[in-house]
Amino acid sequence: MSRSPQVGIADGNGWRDHLAERADAIKSAGRWRSTRTYDSLGPSGTLDHGPDPVVTFASNDYLGLSSHPAVIEAASAATHRWGTGAGASRLICGTRPVHDELQAELADWKHTEAALVFPTGFAANLGVLTVLGGPGVRIVSDELNHASIIDGARLAGAEVAIYPHLDLAAASALITEWPGRSVLVTDAVFSMDGDAVDMEEAVERCAQLGAALVVDEAHSVWGPNLSGPAGPLDAPPVVRVGTLSKSLGAMGGFVAGPRAVIDLLVNAARPFIFSTGLSPGDAAAALAALHLVRSPEGRALVRRVRAHTDRLTPNHPSPIVPVIIGDEHRAVAASEDLLDLGYWVPAIRPPTVAPGTSRLRITLSAAHDDEHIDGLLAALDRLGLR
Incomplete structure (x- = not known):
């Protein structure tokens, strides 16, 4: 027999007041959105x-690709062929041919052995950091990294050390003093300031110190970028995280890197394993946009947005x-x-x-x-x- 709840807890265990107090605190600080x-x-x-x-x-x-006719047409065609959703996680029955095509193209674009698509860029960062992190690992993170990197580091169960913005010498010191494995994680371009990391220095320092490098390239348009594979096969991994929702004008995220890292993500990254796969329409839109980015038309679009940027702030990196x-x-x-x-x-x-x-x-x-x-x-x- 069901029992009606005890409303002797007149205010619902204080939840009503708690929610109101939190909202009032935000409003009184002038930060209500x-x-x-x-x-x-x-x-x-x-x-x-x-x-x-x-x-x-x-x-x-x-690059304005979210409204490009070829990108819209690709999304429409994929939706008509495979439907509006993947229907399940990628490991169950949610992988479509367009996911495989997109991953192969992303790996070729980023000069890596393999790539894996996630439902969002946020999920991609959570996935890669929780898999590479863990007990005995130190994640060394720029103080202005994106929220998805911050949350991924927190969820990883690793030691987390924060270094001053863009100070790769300080990051190296934090790696050197740690006795175990380390992961250096940084945005390539920082989303609120538009400034950029010295990518060559980051790669060189990680190679010298035996640290894995995770670079979030979500806001990279004309760089900084990695031009090719970094180091021999037995070197610490260099992992490139990106989004499909910014320069590519679609939705989703990806991780590109060594095959060993990508295979491990498929088997251990909870945001990949337990999320419905990226919709076929978004995957097809991203694939069409990527083809455009790698074409003369795409290079012209990059030159155009760079010229616009130079009119506001000459030689700005983003x-x-x-x-x-x-x-x-x-x-x-x-x-x-x-x-x-x-x-x-x-x-x-x-x-x-x-x-x-x-x-x-x-x-x-x-x-x-x-x-x-x-x-x-x-x-x-x-x-x-x-």
Whole structure:
């Protein structure tokens, strides 16, 4: 016989108050967020059902491939052939021929023995770090690494050591003092500052110290990059993590590296084993986008977004250009002022960035035209933001 719950716990064990208190704390700190609806195909659309179009400089669709006709057609054709979802995890019955094709192309692109596709880039980082980490391993991580790297390191059950941003000498010291195996993990391009690691130095230091290297290339558009295999077969692994959702304009993530690492991920990476496989449409879209990236058209798109970036900040290493404001409220106000002028550049504030470093994060895309860039520069000048 079922028993009705004891509501003598009048407030549900304090949950109602707890949730309200947490929400109030965020609101009182001025950090409450909500999603905004952007209706667009490409860089211009309507925001929150407003009447006037705005141009976004917030998307990570760096090459504009999410709206490329060939990418859309590939997703449509795959969906008609295999359906909207994979139906199961990849190890059960969720692997389709397009997954195999995509992985082979990714491995060739990244000059590695093999590659493995995950449902998201976040899942890819969780998978690789929890498999390479563990008891007796030290994960040495840049202090500004992406949240997925931070969470993967925490879940790995390894010793975690943080080094100052881009200070590879400090990272080497943390590796040297550890008696066991080490993994150096770093973003290639950092998502909030748009700066980049010295990839050659990172590879050289790891090879000298016998440490594995994991590089998250999610925001790499024209580099830094690894040009080929790193070291002999018995060298510590160099593992390249990437996303299908930024420069490739689709959805998903991947890990590329030595066959031994990829085979182990298939058998031990929980985000791979226990997640439904990437949808066939997303896999096909990513494959079509990758073909474009590796073509003359793709190289022209890279040159275009680089030219846009140089108009804001010459020789900047990525299409991510921060405008540091500092105060959170001023950053939000600056974002709203830009929006009033027709340009959507969201404010980035704690906890995404450190207190006192709130900013506007401008991201450039090959989908922007010269008129978009002209307008943004004029708006920034008008508001005294550059």
